[in-house]
Structures are given as structure tokens and as C-alpha cells.
Amino acid sequence: MNQPTHPTPTAEPMVRAQGVRKSYGPVDVLKGIDLEVATGEVFCLLGPSGSGKSTFLRCINHLEKVNSGRLTVDGDLVGYHERDGRLYELKDNEVARRRRDIGMVFQRFNLFPHMTAVENIMEAPVRVKKEPKAAARDRALDLLARVGLADKARSYPSQLSGGQQQRVAIARALAMEPKLMLFDEPTSALDPELVGEVLDVMRGLAEDGMTMIVVTHETGFAREVGDAVVFMDDGVVVESGSPRDVLTAPRHLRTQQFLSKVL
Amino acid sequence: MKLLAPPDTARNRPSEDIPAVPVRHPGRWAGAAAVVLLGAMFGHAMLTNPRLDWGTVGGIMADPSVLRGLRTTLELTVLAMGIALVGGVLLAVMRLSRNPILSGASWLFIWVFRGTPVLVQLFVWNFLGALWPTISIGVPFGPSFHSWDYNDLVSLFTAAVLGLGLNEAAYMAEIVRAGILSVDRGQPEAAASLGLTHGQTMRRIILPQAMKVIIPPTGNETISMLKATSLVSAISLVDITRAGQDISSRTFQIIPSLIAVSVWYLLFTSLLTIAQYYVERRYVRGTTHSLPPTPVQRVRTALRARRAPLVTGGSS
Numbered sequence: 001m002n003q004p005t006h007p008t009p010t011a012e013p014m015v016r017a018q019g020v021r022k023s024y025g026p027v028d029v030l031k032g033i034d035l036e037v038a039t040g041e042v043f044c045l046l047g048p049s050g051s052g053k054s055t056f057l058r059c060i061n062h063l064e065k066v067n068s069g070r071l072t073v074d075g076d077l078v079g080y081h082e083r084d085g086r087l088y089e090l091k092d093n094e095v096a097r098r099r100r101d102i103g104m105v106f107q108r109f110n111l112f113p114h115m116t117a118v119e120n121i122m123e124a125p126v127r128v129k130k131e132p133k134a135a136a137r138d139r140a141l142d143l144l145a146r147v148g149l150a151d152k153a154r155s156y157p158s159q160l161s162g163g164q165q166q167r168v169a170i171a172r173a174l175a176m177e178p179k180l181m182l183f184d185e186p187t188s189a190l191d192p193e194l195v196g197e198v199l200d201v202m203r204g205l206a207e208d209g210m211t212m213i214v215v216t217h218e219t220g221f222a223r224e225v226g227d228a229v230v231f232m233d234d235g236v237v238v239e240s241g242s243p244r245d246v247l248t249a250p251r252h253l254r255t256q257q258f259l260s261k262v263l
Numbered sequence: 264m265k266l267l268a269p270p271d272t273a274r275n276r277p278s279e280d281i282p283a284v285p286v287r288h289p290g291r292w293a294g295a296a297a298v299v300l301l302g303a304m305f306g307h308a309m310l311t312n313p314r315l316d317w318g319t320v321g322g323i324m325a326d327p328s329v330l331r332g333l334r335t336t337l338e339l340t341v342l343a344m345g346i347a348l349v350g351g352v353l354l355a356v357m358r359l360s361r362n363p364i365l366s367g368a369s370w371l372f373i374w375v376f377r378g379t380p381v382l383v384q385l386f387v388w389n390f391l392g393a394l395w396p397t398i399s400i401g402v403p404f405g406p407s408f409h410s411w412d413y414n415d416l417v418s419l420f421t422a423a424v425l426g427l428g429l430n431e432a433a434y435m436a437e438i439v440r441a442g443i444l445s446v447d448r449g450q451p452e453a454a455a456s457l458g459l460t461h462g463q464t465m466r467r468i469i470l471p472q473a474m475k476v477i478i479p480p481t482g483n484e485t486i487s488m489l490k491a492t493s494l495v496s497a498i499s500l501v502d503i504t505r506a507g508q509d510i511s512s513r514t515f516q517i518i519p520s521l522i523a524v525s526v527w528y529l530l531f532t533s534l535l536t537i538a539q540y541y542v543e544r545r546y547v548r549g550t551t552h553s554l555p556p557t558p559v560q561r562v563r564t565a566l567r568a569r570r571a572p573l574v575t576g577g578s579s
């Protein structure tokens with residue numbers, strides 16, 4: 001379906017992780033993650049609860065600091081500036097600058113409850129990119145229309161259903177025109193009948209060629225839209241490959257056990 | 264007629280109360296009667312007491328010295344609460360900072376200013392000139408460019424504002440801190456992921472949401488402050504309480520002066536209560552589906568309904 005946007009193998013990967021480790025005190029959460037996400041790819045991350053999927057996503061936009069290993073986004077080392085073979089920690093405002101290019105969608109939406117849908121979407125373009133308010137509002141309204149919520153611009157998050165809130169959250173992330181979108185179980189907090197509307201929006205994004213890392217238990221979505229699937233367990237990558245390989249013919253016992261539970 | 268209405272129109276009618284005999288509460292009635300009786304007796308005793316001249320009370324309320332004192336009281340309240348709000352936010356943010364020096368300094372400030380009586384702090388600000396008679400700006404530990412006499416720089420009024428304001432800032436810091444901590448952890452995370460800086464996140468995302476928790480106790484604190492300003496008479500600043508006392512010691516109208524002053528305090532605490540009600544409404548935006556009407560709106564609706572009585576359906 002999204003064959004034309006398929007990445008060329010020679011391009012610099014959007015995300016490259018080499019031996020990425022992360023621990024909270026004595027607890028090792030990521031125990032050496034190696035993976036590559038190509039530009040334009042929909043990369044699905046599966047794994048049981050507590051396996052470190054969220055932690056890995058949070059490392060990508062530096063909400064968490066990696067302990068060791070190399071993690072790059074679009075060629076830039078996350079959290080550091082590399083010069084003459086030495087690493088310099090980025091200042092807070094430089095970290096913030098890099099985060100502009102990475103959109104993130106959370107399991108529990110995390111919309112700003114004191115702002116309307118359109119204000120949620122305008123906030124970052126106006127405050128971070130200093131876009132004029134009128135222009136930002138027009139773009140926000142376009143984005144709302146794109147996620148099918150043109151009539152909800154003036155609604156507060158508490159007046160929206162879970163599915164509608166998550167679509168606003170996706171529009172909010174898109175307003176910064178990111179080159180990479182991270183989705184952390186975007187449909188896990190939704191009633192079953194609302195999952196489809198969010199997945200439809202994500203499918204549309206994938207068709208437009210957005211690079212996406214999606215943590216999900218929706219194997220149907222992974223199979224249909226995903227270009228690559230990785231199965232993680234206990235802080236390591238157990239198995240990776242095309243959706244067909246990993247989801248229909250898993251080689252590892254742990255993958256098989258996990259899939260038999262979620263399917 | 265009602266019984267003849269077809270079932271579907273009955274369902275469309277706004278719901279009516281079920282016609283049932285309500286439970287009687289004889290105890291409540293007896294209690295209410297006792298309260299009303301006692302109140303009436305007290306009111307009667309106050310209003311008809313020949314030794315309590317209400318004209319005198321009014322006269323004292325309007326006395327120029329009392330009005331000047333009232334002005335001082337209000338100015339102190341506004342300025343001290345201003346310092347307390349700004350200082351409280353600053354201290355709370357410092358307290359929650361990951362920098363141990365900043366959070367330690369904030370902790371120490373709160374420890375000192377909350378742990379000593381405000382009266383003592385007023386004295387300290389007033390007499391600090393004994394410790395540092397001059398204050399200079401210049402190179403730290405080096406030459407100074409300009410110096411001021413402490414007592415010129417810190418007038419009686421300034422000492423009072425500093426004493427009341429900084430003490431209150433310590434309390435406000437704890438209130439603001441509780442407000443900040445009440446905001447969901449996902450909020451700063453979402454803001455950070457959009458590229459907002461720490462400062463922007465605090466101003467635009469965290470504090471507006473923390474307001475819901477901060478405002479009710481802040482209203483209390485403001486009302487407390489209005490009354491706590493009466494302590495400044497200890498450093499011989501003339502606020503409304505002191506002005507009232509001066510009149511009563513001059514004219515021996517002790518009770519009328521006390522009542523006159525109390526009525527002024529009650530008037531302004533009432534105004535503050537109303538202000539708090541409206542400010543609170545503003546900051547619950549987004550958390551409730553619709554706000555209940557304000558008393559003013561309710562009265563207006565009722566008046567409109569009376570002026571234009573509902574026209575009942577004329578057909579059939």
C-alpha cells in the first residue's frame with residue numbers, strides 16, 4: 001500500500017540505536033538496544049508490559065538520559081553535541097530545540113486541560129516557533145479538519161471522547177511539522193469502538209510518508225501498516241524483521257508466547 | 264387534562280417532582296426557631312441599647328482618621344499579598360528545583376519566616392537599621408558606589424510591607440508548591456515533547472492548572488492578611504484598628520469604635536469573598552462541562568422570567 005514511500009536502504013537512518021542502555025538506580029531497564037529506523041518507515045515496537053518500550057521512546061526525545069551506547073536521530077546524537085571526538089552535553093534550550101522535530105503521542109493523551117482543542121494545537125507553534133497567532137490558528141484548524149474534528153475546535157479536552165482527544169493530540173504533535181513521530185500505545189486507553197478512528201489517522205500519516213515509531217499491541221495495524229516490527233522483552237530486542245516474519249512466523253519462543261496472548 | 268396527554272408528549276415534558284409527602288424534620292424546625300429567637304433578642308439588645316449610639320458608629324466609620332487608617336490597611340494588604348504571591352511562586356519553584364543550593368535556600372527561607380512570629384519579624388524589619396545603618400551598592404566585598412541611610416530607605420510603611428509580605432510568602436510558597444505537585448506528570452512531559460522550555464512549561468502549562476488548587480487557600484490567606492495588618496500598630500504605624508483605638512481612647516466611645524472598625528473589616532472581607540468566587544470560576548475552565556450560574560445571573564434570569572411570563576400553549 002505504501003510501497004512508493006518505502007525507504008531506500010542506503011539512506012541515513014532516522015533513528016539509530018547502538019548498545020543503548022538505561023537504568024534507574026540498580027534496575028536495568030534497557031540492556032543494550034540495537035536497531036535502525038529508516039526514514040519514511042513505520043516501525044512497530046511490541047513487547048510485554050515493563051519490557052522498556054516507553055523508556056526507549058522517551059530516550060529518543062531525551063525525556064530520559066541514556067546511560068551508555070549511541071542513539072542518533074537524523075544523524076544527531078541525542079542529548080549531546082559531538083565535536084573533535086568529544087561529547088558536550090546540550091543545554092536545556094538546545095534539547096528543547098531538538099525536540100521540536102520529534103512529535104510524541106501518549107497513551108493517556110496528555111492534552112492541556114485548560115485549553116481548547118485549537119489552543120492545544122496552537123500553543124507550541126506560537127510559543128516555540130513564534131508563529132503569528134492568526135497563522136497558527138489557521139493551520140491548527142486545518143490540522144483539526146485533517147483528523148476529522150473540524151467542529152470541535154472550541155471544545156475543551158474534558159468535552160471530547162478518548163478517541164477525539166487522541167486525534168487532537170496527534171494534530172498537536174503534527175503542528176510542529178516533525179520529521180519523526182513517536183506513538184506510545186496510542187490506543188491502549190481507548191474503548192474498543194474508538195480505536196479505529198485513531199488508527200485511521202495514523203494510517204493516513206503513514207501513507208503521507210511520515211517516519212513513525214509505534215508502540216502498540218494492535219498486531220492488525222502492525223501487519224497492515226508496519227514496515228518493520230521489533231519484539232522487545234526485558235530490555236532487549238528479541239526479534240526483528242518484516243511484519244510477516246515476526247507476526248506470522250516468529251522464531252523465538254518468547255515472541256510466540258507473547259503473540260498468542262495478544263492475538 | 265394532564266391524564267389525557269398522550270404518552271409521547273408526557274415524555275417530552277420537563278420532569279416534574281413526584282407528588283409525595285416529604286419527610287418532616289421537627290428537630291430542624293425547633294433548632295431554627297431557637298436560633299432566630301436568640302438572634303432577634305441579641306439584635307434587639309444591640310439596636311435599642313441607649314448606651315450604644317448607632318449614629319456615633321456611623322460617625323466614627325466616616326471619621327477622616329479612620330478613613331486614612333483604612334487606606335493604610337488596604338495598601339498594606341495589597342502590597343504584602345503582592346510580595347507574598349510573587350515570592351511564593353519563586354520560592355515554590357526554587358524548592359522544587361533540582362539544584363540543591365536553590366532548593367536549600369528556599370527551604371531555609373521558609374523555615375525562618377514561617378517559624379517565627381510575624382510580630383517579631385515586623386520589629387526586626389523596623390530595627391534592622393541598628394545592625395546596618397547604611398546600605399550600599401557596589402562591588403561585593405569591594406568599593407561601593409552609593410549608600411543610603413537604612414531609615415531613609417526603609418520607612419515604617421516599607422518595614423511593615425516587608426515584614427507582612429515575606430512572612431506570608433513562606434506560607435504562599437507551600438500553597439503554590441502543593442498546587443504545582445497536583446498537576447499530572449504527563450503535562451510537563453507533553454509540553455517538553457513539543458519543545459517548550461522549562462520556563463514556558465511552568466508559565467503556560469503548570470501554573471494555570473495549579474491555580475485551581477492555589478486559589479481557594481490564597482483567598483483565605485488574603486482575608487487573614489487584611490486582618491493581620493492590624494499588627495502594624497506595634498511599630499506605631501496607624502492602620503484602621505489603631506485609628507479606631509485612638510478615637511476610643513480620646514472619646515471613650517470604646518464599643519462604637521470597635522463596631523465601626525469591625526464593619527469596615529467585614530465589608531472588605533465580603534468583597535474579597537466575592538472576588539474569590541469569580542476568580543475560582545475563571546480557573547476551573549475545561550475541568551467541568553458547564554459552570555453553574557452565578558448568583559447575579561440567577562437573579563437576572565428570575566427577573567426576566569417574571570417580566571415576561573411564559574406563554575402557555577394556546578392550541579387545542
Ligand SMILES: Nc1ncnc2c1ncn2[C@@H]1O[C@H](COP(=O)(O)OP(=O)(O)O)[C@@H](O)[C@H]1O
Pocket residue numbers: 024027029047048049050051052053054055056
Ligand atoms: N522513572 C522510573 N523510575 C524507576 N523505574 C522505572 C521508571 N520508569 C520506568 N521504570 C521501570 O522500567 C521498566 C520498563 O518500563 P517501561 O519502559 O514503562 O515499560 P513498557 O513501556 O514496555 O511497559 C519497568 O519495570 C518500570 O517499572
Ligand SMILES: [Mg+2]
Pocket residue numbers: 053054055184185
Ligand atoms: Mg509503556
